[in-house]
Each structure stands twice: as structure tokens, then as C-alpha cells.
Amino acid sequence: MPHLRSLLADASQRLADAGVPSPDHDARELAAFALDVDRIPVGEVEVGPDQARRFEALLARREAREPLQHILGxxxxxxxxxxxxxxxxxxxxxxxxxxxxxxxxxxxxxxxxxxxxxxxxxxxxxxxxxxxxxxxxxxxxxxxxxxxxxxxxxxxxxxxxxxxxxxxxxxxxxxxxxxxxxxxxxxxxxxxxxxxxxxxxxxxxxxxxxxxxxxxxxxxxxxxxxxxxxxxxxxxxxxxxxxxxxxxxxxxxxxxxxxxxxxxxxxxxxxxxxxxxxxxxxxxxxx
Structure with missing residues (x-):
């Protein structure tokens, strides 16, 4: 299973490449939403397949420049x-x-x-x-x-x-x-x-x-x-x-x-x- 740290690093880079002005912040917000937690846990955290798929779907929407607030609701x-x-x-x-x-x-x-x-x-x-x-x-x-x-x-x-x-x-x-x-x-x-x-x-x-x-x-x-x-x-x-x-x-x-x-x-x-x-x-x- 992928680790959250590597997923976040990849997500931040993708958002930065897409021109998102706050890629690190947005990646963490989307990850917290995908994991259904208030804040990102520290340390090496494994992400389950369903959570990873959910995170990827949310990330793709933000990568396409849909507002973060619309994605989070x-x-x-x-x-x-x-x-x-x-x-x-x-x-x-x-x-x-x-x-x-x-x-x-x-x-x-x-x-x-x-x-x-x-x-x-x-x-x-x-x-x-x-x-x-x-x-x-x-x-x-x-x-x-x-x-x-x-x-x-x-x-x-x-x-x-x-x-x-x-x-x-x-x-x-x-x-x-x-x-x-x-x-x-x-x-x-x-x-x-x-x-x-x-x-x-x-x-x-x-x-x-x-x-x-x-x-x-x-x-x-x-x-x-x-x-x-x-x-x-x-x-x-x-x-x-x-x-x-x-x-x-x-x-x-x-x-x-x-x-x-x-x-x-x-x-x-x-x-x-x-x-x-x-x-x-x-x-x-x-x-």
C-alpha cells in the first residue's frame, strides 16, 4: 500500500504543475477529506486502496482547477x-x-x-x-x-x-x-x-x-x-x-x-x- 507522505509529495507537484497557487495546502486538504480526518496524521501512514482511489479522484478535480471549496463542499x-x-x-x-x-x-x-x-x-x-x-x-x-x-x-x-x-x-x-x-x-x-x-x-x-x-x-x-x-x-x-x-x-x-x-x-x-x-x-x- 502507498504511504501518505509519498502521495502528498506527488500530489503537491501535480498541483504546482497545474498552476494551483497553494499546492501543498490543497494537497493536504484533499488528503484529509479523502481519509475523512480533520488533520493529516504524522509519520509513515499507509493509505488503503479505496482511500487512494478517492484521493486520486479529488486530486484530478483540483488539478483541472475546480475550486477547492467546491470539491470539499x-x-x-x-x-x-x-x-x-x-x-x-x-x-x-x-x-x-x-x-x-x-x-x-x-x-x-x-x-x-x-x-x-x-x-x-x-x-x-x-x-x-x-x-x-x-x-x-x-x-x-x-x-x-x-x-x-x-x-x-x-x-x-x-x-x-x-x-x-x-x-x-x-x-x-x-x-x-x-x-x-x-x-x-x-x-x-x-x-x-x-x-x-x-x-x-x-x-x-x-x-x-x-x-x-x-x-x-x-x-x-x-x-x-x-x-x-x-x-x-x-x-x-x-x-x-x-x-x-x-x-x-x-x-x-x-x-x-x-x-x-x-x-x-x-x-x-x-x-x-x-x-x-x-x-x-x-x-x-x-x-
């Missing part, structure tokens, strides 16, 4: 394990930093005895909404998405996380009436909307071939049609002093600040970076 985002599936945008690690800003604001409010009201627009799997809800248990969180597949999946993830303080609903951020019952009362509005310009085709096959276009392309030559709608919704929904946080591409810092500035309704407008130092989000406070 789940993804960890901060402290939440999310179901993922084809047709719904896979959450990215850089968005964890965006969620952190919203969580920090909600936590500061909760520390004063208030129940923060948080809205997550374009919620996808529910990654941001559920992170806020689980890390700030007194928060009341409303999450919406225009994709019915995303709404269904976010609802499943909310149920699995036992996050009773989250409400997931179908809503189009370009609709000026979305969440109208919350107008002027929201403490934190956070969003990771689609923002890729129409002509900027993603290079990575995992993104280009698997993430739904509606979750990638923001509309218009600059990709900011949907983010413009998010800014407008933030003006309407946030209470005076409420915090607005919106993810964007690393080249969209200045244009998104301009979107907020033009409304005349925000102050303390700034661009913040992700952990790699790239411009990642617009942060502003409602006047």
Missing part, C-alpha cells in the same frame, strides 16, 4: 464554516478584513448595551452576515442578495450556524425600496458587491469558470454600477453616525471615495487596505 471564513456550491460566489480571505471593520463597530456598540442593527447587502453565502451575528451575538443582522441560489445557501448556513439573530432575504440592491422598513435606522451597513469592470476577465480559472458572473461584474465600464447602488442604499438605510463599509478592487479606492463624497451625506471617508497592503474597502460614516 465547504469553506472556513473567520470562525464560521460555510457550505459552498456552484452558482454562488466563494468567499475570499481578503473579505475577512472587511468583515472585521463591521464587527469592530458592532462590538463597540454592543459594549454600551445597545443592540446593533447591521445590514449585509449582496450577502452571497452569508459569510459577512454570519460572522457579525456569531461574533456579536446581540447584533440584529439582515442579509439580502439578488440571487435566489445565494439566498437559499445563506439560509442553510445561518441554520447550520444556529444564528437566530440573522434574517436572510431576497432583495436587489438596485431597487430603491430594498429593506425600506429599515430606512434611517441601520447602525452598520457592510457589503461585498460585484465590482469587476466588464472588460477585466479574471485570470484564475477558479474565478473565471466557476463564480457566477452576476457576483463578479459590477456593471458599466468601471464595474461600479452595483457599488453606486450600494452607496445610495447606505445613504438611505444608515442612521446619522452609522458606519458604511464596502469592499472594492485594489484600483477602485479613489473612485469609490468619490462616490461617497458626491452624495454629500458621508464624512470620515477613507480607503483601507487588506492584509497584503492592497486598497480593499471604502469606509465612511453617515453625517
Amino acid at each position: 465547504s469553506s472556513v471564513f473567520r470562525y464560521v464554516t460555510l457550505q459552498v456550491r456552484a452558482g454562488v460566489f466563494v468567499p475570499r480571505p481578503e473579505t475577512e478584513v472587511v468583515a472585521q471593520v463591521a464587527i469592530d463597530e458592532a462590538e463597540a456598540m454592543a459594549a454600551t448595551g445597545r443592540r446593533p442593527l447591521v445590514v449585509d447587502l449582496c450577502c452571497g453565502t452569508g459569510a459577512i452576515a454570519l460572522s457579525v451575528a456569531t461574533e456579536v451575538p446581540t447584533a440584529v443582522v439582515h442579509a439580502v442578495d439578488t440571487s435566489l441560489d445565494a439566498v437559499q445557501l445563506a439560509t442553510i448556513n445561518a441554520d447550520a450556524s444556529h444564528a437566530a439573530n440573522v434574517t436572510v432575504g431576497h432583495g436587489d440592491v438596485t431597487d430603491p425600496g430594498v429593506l425600506a422598513h429599515l430606512d434611517g435606522s441601520v447602525d452598520v451597513l457592510v457589503s461585498n458587491p460585484p465590482y469587476i469592470p466588464a472588460g477585466a476577465i479574471p485570470i484564475d480559472p477558479e474565478v473565471r469558470d466557476y463564480d457566477p458572473p452576476s457576483a463578479l461584474f459590477g456593471g458599466g465600464e468601471d464595474g461600479l454600477d452595483v457599488p453606486r447602488a450600494v452607496v445610495a442604499a447606505a445613504v438611505r438605510l444608515l442612521r446619522p453616525g452609522g458606519l458604511f463599509v464596502m469592499e472594492h478592487a485594489d484600483v477602485q479606492g479613489a473612485p469609490t471615495r468619490e462616490l461617497a463624497l458626491r452624495t454629500g451625506e458621508f464624512e470620515s471617508i477613507e480607503t483601507r487596505a487588506d492584509l497584503t497592503g492592497r486598497d480593499r474597502m471604502l469606509v465612511a460614516r453617515r453625517r
Whole structure:
């Protein structure tokens, strides 16, 4: 029987040759999944024939650049394990930093005895909404998405996380009436909307071939049609002093600040970076 160490070495090399950006990590994740263990055992471990065949099948899928999250059926985002599936945008690690800003604001409010009201627009799997809800248990969180597949999946993830303080609903951020019952009362509005310009085709096959276009392309030559709608919704929904946080591409810092500035309704407008130092989000406070 083959040994796990040799299988992992071969798998890492194959994934590297296929252009997978994190071959060692992905090989270990696939092996753990094939062996049905939480983590890879140490030492010389023999792998049975059925396990080896299963590992080979999983490896071939990743070698063909199917997203690791789709193969495993789940993804960890901060402290939440999310179901993922084809047709719904896979959450990215850089968005964890965006969620952190919203969580920090909600936590500061909760520390004063208030129940923060948080809205997550374009919620996808529910990654941001559920992170806020689980890390700030007194928060009341409303999450919406225009994709019915995303709404269904976010609802499943909310149920699995036992996050009773989250409400997931179908809503189009370009609709000026979305969440109208919350107008002027929201403490934190956070969003990771689609923002890729129409002509900027993603290079990575995992993104280009698997993430739904509606979750990638923001509309218009600059990709900011949907983010413009998010800014407008933030003006309407946030209470005076409420915090607005919106993810964007690393080249969209200045244009998104301009979107907020033009409304005349925000102050303390700034661009913040992700952990790699790239411009990642617009942060502003409602006047």
C-alpha cells in the first residue's frame, strides 16, 4: 500500500504543475477529506486502496482547477464554516478584513448595551452576515442578495450556524425600496458587491469558470454600477453616525471615495487596505 507522505509529495507537484497557487495546502486538504480526518496524521501512514482511489479522484478535480471549496463542499471564513456550491460566489480571505471593520463597530456598540442593527447587502453565502451575528451575538443582522441560489445557501448556513439573530432575504440592491422598513435606522451597513469592470476577465480559472458572473461584474465600464447602488442604499438605510463599509478592487479606492463624497451625506471617508497592503474597502460614516 502507498504511504501518505509519498502521495502528498506527488500530489503537491501535480498541483504546482497545474498552476494551483497553494499546492501543498490543497494537497493536504484533499488528503484529509479523502481519509475523512480533520488533520493529516504524522509519520509513515499507509493509505488503503479505496482511500487512494478517492484521493486520486479529488486530486484530478483540483488539478483541472475546480475550486477547492467546491470539491470539499465547504469553506472556513473567520470562525464560521460555510457550505459552498456552484452558482454562488466563494468567499475570499481578503473579505475577512472587511468583515472585521463591521464587527469592530458592532462590538463597540454592543459594549454600551445597545443592540446593533447591521445590514449585509449582496450577502452571497452569508459569510459577512454570519460572522457579525456569531461574533456579536446581540447584533440584529439582515442579509439580502439578488440571487435566489445565494439566498437559499445563506439560509442553510445561518441554520447550520444556529444564528437566530440573522434574517436572510431576497432583495436587489438596485431597487430603491430594498429593506425600506429599515430606512434611517441601520447602525452598520457592510457589503461585498460585484465590482469587476466588464472588460477585466479574471485570470484564475477558479474565478473565471466557476463564480457566477452576476457576483463578479459590477456593471458599466468601471464595474461600479452595483457599488453606486450600494452607496445610495447606505445613504438611505444608515442612521446619522452609522458606519458604511464596502469592499472594492485594489484600483477602485479613489473612485469609490468619490462616490461617497458626491452624495454629500458621508464624512470620515477613507480607503483601507487588506492584509497584503492592497486598497480593499471604502469606509465612511453617515453625517
